[in-house]
Amino acid sequence: MLGPWARAGQLGRWLVHPFISQEPVFYRAAAVCLLAAGLFWQMNALNKTYSTRLMCPLAWYYDTTRYVSLRPLPAAVPVVVTGQGWRLLRANLGMGLRPAELHPVPRPGTRYLSASTWQHSLQRALEGLQVDEWASDTLRLTFDRYATRRLPLTLAAPDSGRALVYTARFEPSHLTFRGPASVVARLPSPYPVALPAGTGPGAAQLPVRAPALVQPAATQVRAELRAR
Known part of the structure; x- marks a missing residue:
């Protein structure tokens, strides 16, 4: 009686036998079929809806000739979003994701940017995506005049x-x-x-x-x- 390893070898030879001694055109056709199947699967997967974490870039606009930030302004904030796979893939690759434009009023003593201000700007920048979770309620900042x-x-x-x-x-x-x-x-x-x-x-x-x-x-x- 054949052992398990012998039976596995026979099964492997039976599966591989049809591909032995085939013409090169056969292997090219098989490769094309596998590639097409992979692309079809990928395109189908990217048409579905997913949730992921993104770093949304920020662009700050204020009078830099009169005011200075006493701490580095954040260049991006993390958000959890839901959207179509294609849109999320482009966003993760940095394509089609424009910075959120923030216009703080840099009065001396200003300690934060309210959520109603910066979250609205981020939602506009993330057009086509639904924001499920914000990083925080406020953005901390400190300005002073020159x-x-x-x-x-x-x-x-x-x-x-x-x-x-x-x-x-x-x-x-x-x-x-x-x-x-x-x-x-x-x-x-x-x-x-x-x-x-x-x-x-x-x-x-x-x-x-x-x-x-x-x-x-x-x-x-x-x-x-x-x-x-």
Whole structure:
């Protein structure tokens, strides 16, 4: 009596036998049939309705010459949507999914964008899809107005806490800083300019470093250093 492995071998040979010694055109025809069957199945599947999670891109529009966001604005938000397979496939590939246009009123102290504002914009951008679940009720954001402040310059005290060994005459003697009003208002006056290690007496170009979101009018200033 044949064992199970022998019977399986016989069955395999019986299934493969009709395809042995066939002309190449037979294999090409078989491949075309399999490909057509696969495409038909795929097209039929994409005509059905599915639910999936998408990242909807956001486009922010506000007066960037007068206001600044104190935290990075989200570039996209996750949503759960239901729609036809073709539409969801295109959306996942980044095709036919335009950014939702958001127009916040960037008043200082604004902490969030209400759901009624941003969800309506997302629904317009996701035309043809039904939104089943939103990421949250609000989008957190913080705006401030731009401000400028002109400050005199001075040498920064060494990190070691020791006394300064040089006096400095800066050119220019004052520098203008531009950034969020709440940050600019806290800048020290006179504004300290650090002395790089190894700098000796005489003329030197010193870097001006500022807090994040604050832009100095110059990134370097000329200083004439003299020993005390």
